[in-house]
Amino acid sequence: MSTETKPSERVTVETTLNGTEVEQTVPAGTLLSAFLRNHEYLTGTHRGCETAKCGACTVLVDGDPVKSCNMLAAQVDGATVTTVEGLADGEDLHPVQQAFWDCHGSQCGYCTPGFVTNVVALLEDNPDPSVEEIRSHLTGNICRCTGYTKIIESVQEAAARMDGDGK
Amino acid sequence: MSKQQQRGKQETASEDRSTEWVGERVNSYDGSRFVSGHGRYVDDIQRPDMLHAYFVRSQFSHAKVLDVDTSEAEAQPGVELVWTHDDIADQVNEPFGYMLNDEEVLASDRVTYAGQEIAVVVADDRDTAQDAADLVDVEYERLDTVTTVEEALEDDAPLVHPDLDADPENDTDGNVAWTGQVEVGNYEDPLADADVVVEETFDTNKTTPAPMEPHGCIADYNPATGKVELVSSTQMPHLLSVELSEVLTEFEQRDITCKLPDVGGGFGIKLDPYPFEICSVLLSKATQRPVKHVLDRLEEFTAGRGRAPETLEGKIGVTEDGDIVGLDVDLLQNTGAAAAYGVAVAYSSANCGQGPYLIPNQHWRTKVVYTNEMPTTAVRGFGDPQVTFMREQLIEMAAEEIGMDAVELRLQNSPRQEDMPMRSDAGHIWRNADQITCLEKTREMINWDEHRGGSKTRDGKLRGVGMGTIMKRGGNKSASGGDFDEAVVKMNRHGDVTVLTAIASIGQGTETGINQMVADTLGVPIDRVDAVRGDTDATPEGLGVWADRGTIIGGSAAARAAEELADTLKAVAGHMLEVDPDDLRLEGGRAFVADDPETGMELDELANVAMLGNPETLGTEAERPEELRGGISLVGRGKYQSQEVEFVDPETGRGNVAHSYTFGALAIVVDVDPGTGEIDVVDVAICEDVGNVINPTLVEGQVQGAIIQGLGEALYEEYVYDRNGNLMNGSMIDYHLPTAADVPLVTKIEELENPDPTTSHGQKGVGECPLVPTPAALANAVYDATGIRFTELPLAPHYVLPALDEAGLREI
Ligand code: FES
Ligand code: FES
Numbered sequence: 001m002s003t004e005t006k007p008s009e010r011v012t013v014e015t016t017l018n019g020t021e022v023e024q025t026v027p028a029g030t031l032l033s034a035f036l037r038n039h040e041y042l043t044g045t046h047r048g049c050e051t052a053k054c055g056a057c058t059v060l061v062d063g064d065p066v067k068s069c070n071m072l073a074a075q076v077d078g079a080t081v082t083t084v085e086g087l088a089d090g091e092d093l094h095p096v097q098q099a100f101w102d103c104h105g106s107q108c109g110y111c112t113p114g115f116v117t118n119v120v121a122l123l124e125d126n127p128d129p130s131v132e133e134i135r136s137h138l139t140g141n142i143c144r145c146t147g148y149t150k151i152i153e154s155v156q157e158a159a160a161r162m163d164g165d166g167k
Numbered sequence: 168m169s170k171q172q173q174r175g176k177q178e179t180a181s182e183d184r185s186t187e188w189v190g191e192r193v194n195s196y197d198g199s200r201f202v203s204g205h206g207r208y209v210d211d212i213q214r215p216d217m218l219h220a221y222f223v224r225s226q227f228s229h230a231k232v233l234d235v236d237t238s239e240a241e242a243q244p245g246v247e248l249v250w251t252h253d254d255i256a257d258q259v260n261e262p263f264g265y266m267l268n269d270e271e272v273l274a275s276d277r278v279t280y281a282g283q284e285i286a287v288v289v290a291d292d293r294d295t296a297q298d299a300a301d302l303v304d305v306e307y308e309r310l311d312t313v314t315t316v317e318e319a320l321e322d323d324a325p326l327v328h329p330d331l332d333a334d335p336e337n338d339t340d341g342n343v344a345w346t347g348q349v350e351v352g353n354y355e356d357p358l359a360d361a362d363v364v365v366e367e368t369f370d371t372n373k374t375t376p377a378p379m380e381p382h383g384c385i386a387d388y389n390p391a392t393g394k395v396e397l398v399s400s401t402q403m404p405h406l407l408s409v410e411l412s413e414v415l416t417e418f419e420q421r422d423i424t425c426k427l428p429d430v431g432g433g434f435g436i437k438l439d440p441y442p443f444e445i446c447s448v449l450l451s452k453a454t455q456r457p458v459k460h461v462l463d464r465l466e467e468f469t470a471g472r473g474r475a476p477e478t479l480e481g482k483i484g485v486t487e488d489g490d491i492v493g494l495d496v497d498l499l500q501n502t503g504a505a506a507a508y509g510v511a512v513a514y515s516s517a518n519c520g521q522g523p524y525l526i527p528n529q530h531w532r533t534k535v536v537y538t539n540e541m542p543t544t545a546v547r548g549f550g551d552p553q554v555t556f557m558r559e560q561l562i563e564m565a566a567e568e569i570g571m572d573a574v575e576l577r578l579q580n581s582p583r584q585e586d587m588p589m590r591s592d593a594g595h596i597w598r599n600a601d602q603i604t605c606l607e608k609t610r611e612m613i614n615w616d617e618h619r620g621g622s623k624t625r626d627g628k629l630r631g632v633g634m635g636t637i638m639k640r641g642g643n644k645s646a647s648g649g650d651f652d653e654a655v656v657k658m659n660r661h662g663d664v665t666v667l668t669a670i671a672s673i674g675q676g677t678e679t680g681i682n683q684m685v686a687d688t689l690g691v692p693i694d695r696v697d698a699v700r701g702d703t704d705a706t707p708e709g710l711g712v713w714a715d716r717g718t719i720i721g722g723s724a725a726a727r728a729a730e731e732l733a734d735t736l737k738a739v740a741g742h743m744l745e746v747d748p749d750d751l752r753l754e755g756g757r758a759f760v761a762d763d764p765e766t767g768m769e770l771d772e773l774a775n776v777a778m779l780g781n782p783e784t785l786g787t788e789a790e791r792p793e794e795l796r797g798g799i800s801l802v803g804r805g806k807y808q809s810q811e812v813e814f815v816d817p818e819t820g821r822g823n824v825a826h827s828y829t830f831g832a833l834a835i836v837v838d839v840d841p842g843t844g845e846i847d848v849v850d851v852a853i854c855e856d857v858g859n860v861i862n863p864t865l866v867e868g869q870v871q872g873a874i875i876q877g878l879g880e881a882l883y884e885e886y887v888y889d890r891n892g893n894l895m896n897g898s899m900i901d902y903h904l905p906t907a908a909d910v911p912l913v914t915k916i917e918e919l920e921n922p923d924p925t926t927s928h929g930q931k932g933v934g935e936c937p938l939v940p941t942p943a944a945l946a947n948a949v950y951d952a953t954g955i956r957f958t959e960l961p962l963a964p965h966y967v968l969p970a971l972d973e974a975g976l977r978e979i
Contacts (some may be wrong), residue, residue, distance in 0.1 A: 040734045043211035044204020049464045053899040056379055057348045084204030097202035097371040101194055108674025110431030144379050145674045146430050147875030148907040150868055159288025167925040
């Protein structure tokens with residue numbers, strides 16, 4: 001879209017969302033988080049702050065983690081978007097999701113989709129991250145319940161299960 | 168794991184109970200939905216034709232409201248209604264409040280804090296409502312503001328509630344909302360027997376627990392029945408319907424169905440009945456459409472409530488030999504513009520302020536004071552973190568003064584397990600807790616002797632160790648007049664089990680523990696047990712989750728309900744197998760004779776036979792034992808009513824304020840950077856006596872989460888108000904919450920399992936406890952490292968660095 005577009009004008013967004021081609025016409029000012037939640041009914045992407053701080057709204061755009069409260073829907077036109085709902089294979093959870101469940105990396109679950117998507121991206125780049133690497137990768141995600149220990153253990157467990165070489 | 172028995176008839180049944188699930192690391196019941204993005208929080212729920220509410224909130228901390236002009240907002244397309252106080256005045260009992268009646272739903276002629284609700288707009292969508300709210304024109308006349316307790320108590324202080332006698336039973340005036348006292352032993356001169364008296368004044372900080380999910384609700388009024396369904400992100404659905412019915416003049420408890428969605432954290436601040444809930448109900452009634460309101464993060468910071476800051480002037484008296492003889496404390500609570508749970512926070516924390524010690528003489532004088540700041544309320548720890556910050560520092564100060572090790576002093580003054588059950592000095596009934604081992608284990612895990620006395624690390628940091636202790640309430644009855652929960656456990660014809668409980672799920676995992684207990688009692692696999700929680704139309708009465716009561720009270724009720732169902736199943740199986748039901752065991756999805764496992768039957772077959780109750784399978788009713796006649800119900804009912812908890816005596820402040828108490832100790836090692844004033848927590852160890860552990864993973868999760876929440880409050884978090892009472896840091900950017908990079912891994916966790924004889928499985932409270940000693944232990948560790956006693960929270964670099972400078976410890 002051009003920079004001249006007014007927020008109330010309507011724009012058409014074409015994206016590959018969780019593996020499906022999607023075309024929607026929305027007001028140009030629509031945030032990606034609102035687009036996903038209100039137009040696509042993908043409510044796994046949560047809103048915790050809407051100031052790009054808490055990470056509850058993290059999704060993958062062309063594989064990179066982004067905070068969907070900090071991006072317009074129009075900016076994903078032509079891109080591939082994966083939300084937490086797009087990670088599982090039918091009833092089989094993604095290994096990162098399974099590890100978060102098995103290691104109790106999720107309590108109230110509100111932050112969890114943001115962590116899970118961000119960790120999927122981390123392990124894509126770095127299949128065997130150290131504790132310090134995990135910590136620094138996750139500074140953009142806030143969890144109020146777990147105190148992070150079991151989140152970090154979940155990441156280590158997922159890494160071990162995914163590449164099989166431990167740590 | 169040892170097994171505790173219910174009293175009376177259920178004892179025999181319990182002895183036979185399988186232990187396949189209790190004590191195991193069962194995955195959380197809700198976890199698979201949460202990790203896959205299929206949770207259902209209130210903002211995820213859409214209703215056809217739903218309206219959205221948005222509030223006009225006060226821009227000033229103290230002002231007269233001269234006029235509210237809603238005309239421009241009302242003229243906006245998509246706006247349905249704009250309401251001010253006059254529009255609801257005859258539909259609400261005002262003022263209202265949990266303990267003191269000091270709140271209005273929408274401000275009438277005065278506002279008392281910045282963020283207070285003045286008007287509400289309801290519109291087709293949230294953006295329209297929010298934009299229209301901006302167009303509501305409020306004419307204010309500013310009034311002088313008080314933001315500190317000192318100002319508020321001055322003779323000529325502006326009054327927050329000039330026309331209000333919030334507590335007619337209590338002789339208060341000015342800005343004092345409530346006063347109380349705890350009097351123990353020689354309270355008139357509690358330090359008379361002391362050789363050494365140590366005194367200091369401590370100031371704690373105002374914080375928010377900031378659950379990741381904001382508050383929110385959907386109200387859906389049905390004009391045909393006159394009833395409203397309220398889906399709200401709350402910790403106590405049943406009590407919410409009770410409390411809302413007291414505010415809403417046209418609704419009885421039976422007219423308000425509260426239903427729980429998934430709740431993204433609560434930590435105490437999702438207990439109060441909030442103006443947004445009250446308005447949503449009334450707006451839905453007026454518009455005959457569903458109305459949703461979810462707070463945004465700024466509203467959470469300015470109106471979502473939080474922890475009360477307290478000033479504690481404390482004196483502790485010890486003998487030369489290290490006996491603690493007395494404690495004398497003035498506690499001032501800055502409760503904000505409404506007291507909410509503040510009064511309970513003050514009296515229960517003073518009642519429990521002695522902590523896990525024997526202190527024969529005590530005098531506590533507490534004052535809850537109004538100021539023009541956001542109201543405070545219940546927050547994880549409920550006043551204990553504040554008083555513990557004082558007490559545990561006074562104890563380490565006293566130990567130093569008499570030349571005794573601080574752990575030794577604690578050990579010397581702690582109650583002995585062999586003396587329990589016992590009444591503490593302030594009236595608590597202490598049962599079966601091993602505080603001595605908690606202290607010794609913690610000392611060992613943290614390498615106390617190696618660190619104590621302070622040292623310098625190779626990279627030039629100042630290292631030290633400090634401790635704090637726990638004696639935390641589980642359950643309470645002043646919230647509801649009693650402490651009880653009911654539960655129903657039912658089975659379908661396929662042998663699948665559903666637990667119905669009033670216990671709320673806010674992430675703490677109580678339902679998982681309950682399912683484990685129920686699965687063991689019925690001998691079914693855990694994945695055959697489901698939980699329905701907090702739906703006042705469907706779940707039996709109970710009080711929700713607060714004060715660590717869920718697993719103690721709600722869990723014990725569910726266990727009893729499962730026992731009743733198990734008795735029925737055994738009676739049917741006994742009849743069919745022609746054996747004595749008492750000889751049967753339920754385990755692994757079968758009912759079988761304990762001594763002869765071959766003689767038995769599958770539970771799903773048993774369930775089907777019992778559900779149908781046909782003479783072809785069971786014989787005629789005349790041929791059956793008494794209990795299998797007149798309909799065989801596969802519904803088990805259970806109730807747990809605490810017989811232990813007492814109301815505290817209003818004169819002396821003494822009494823058994825809780826059902827049970829969890830004891831423990833926590834120690835922290837810190838490195839203080841003399842160049843920056845930053846504090847790095849390098850090690851944490853905790854040992855608590857939590858009774859029998861239902862699920863070790865979930866307990867660890869609570870412990871880790873509580874400690875990190877406590878560290879955030881101790882290290883960085885604080886509400887910063889300007890002189891006019893405006894919040895300066897109301898966003899997650901300006902109010903720093905700990906991230907994974909800020910805090911240590913918490914893995915040194917030791918749980919002692921001395922069972923509480925009064926609960927179904929010997930369980931005690933867990934979730935709030937580890938937060939309680941964390942700020943105290945941190946400050947003690949910093950003292951050990953630096954020799955500087957920090958008496959104010961938080962220990963943020965901008966406070967620590969100047970103090971290091973003054974002490975000549977700063978390095979540039
Ligand atoms: S909602 Fe997007 S970062 Fe918090
Ligand atoms: S699990 Fe509740 S915020 Fe992370």
